[in-house]
Amino acid sequence: MHELGIVFEVIKIVDGVVKENSLTKVDKIVLEIGQLSQAIPRFIEECYPAAVGGTDYEETKLEIIPLPANGQCNLCGEIYNIITHRKICPSCDMNDFRLISGQEFNIKEIVAY
């Protein structure tokens, strides 16, 4: 379970943005988490309150946008979810793809004033 460390890292980056832009309050943090990233959204949500408790971000909401583990078939060009299709292209049955999304862990944006 390394999600708590990841949440602290998120807060550190957000804190930098807050200072840089002289913001007073952050209403919401929006994360993009890929299906193949090393973080599990449910665990991030569960440890988030513990990470922000007693800090300036105690009332800051958290929104997570999951990004699919999509691959594009190198043979027929089909784009498909490699987890649900167990890597096999649903169109031509081959296992030869290039990953196009799913490894992201981004802070997309913050809503603040």
Place this chain on the structure above:
Amino acid sequence: MSQLKVFSIKKNIHEDNKKVANETREYLKSHNAFLINIMSSPGSGKTTTLVATINGLKEEMKIGVIEADVDSDVDAQAVQNAGAKAVQMHTGGLCHLDATMTRGGIDQLEIEDLDLVFLENIGNLICPVGYDTGAMKNVAILSVPEGDDKPLKYPQIFGKVDLLIVSKIDVMDYFDFSMECLEERVRKLNKDIKIIPISSKTGEGIEDWLNWIREQVKEMS
């Protein structure tokens, strides 16, 4: 109350880690020290392999080891007894080392007079893979008793490392382990990977591994 505004950040969470890792690599290069990150499951023989490595190289290189464990310092003691300079990092439950923690270990080691540093990562096939530590090369160890199907279960680590050591080959006869099967599975994930089978007990393959290290260190300088 002033108006809420959206601030677009679009920043990868690992960007800062990558930055620290790159700085570490530059720092090590400027001191002619080569860092190798070693990852594996618990009990695959990381420390035993390191002890054999130190014994084989200590006459020609000054070696340091950063030991990372959740607790205890038995591994640091073992490599120190073999003749390396060692520091023990405790992650206190955390499952991996990031670049900042690694840098802390390097600073504690005082690398000025070292040629080669090993980072013995936490025994874990999943989490350490996602973090650039600042090492020049990444090595995984898979022991024969763990089975030749590990690349199917934990593809990320085998896809990332530069070298795979297959350890404990002296017990091969007692397990249904096929080196051909393993190699085929690993190559599917990582076509450029080098695979070196070793036994720290009999010494088989150790010289190949030491030669690989010698080449890497030579290439850098």
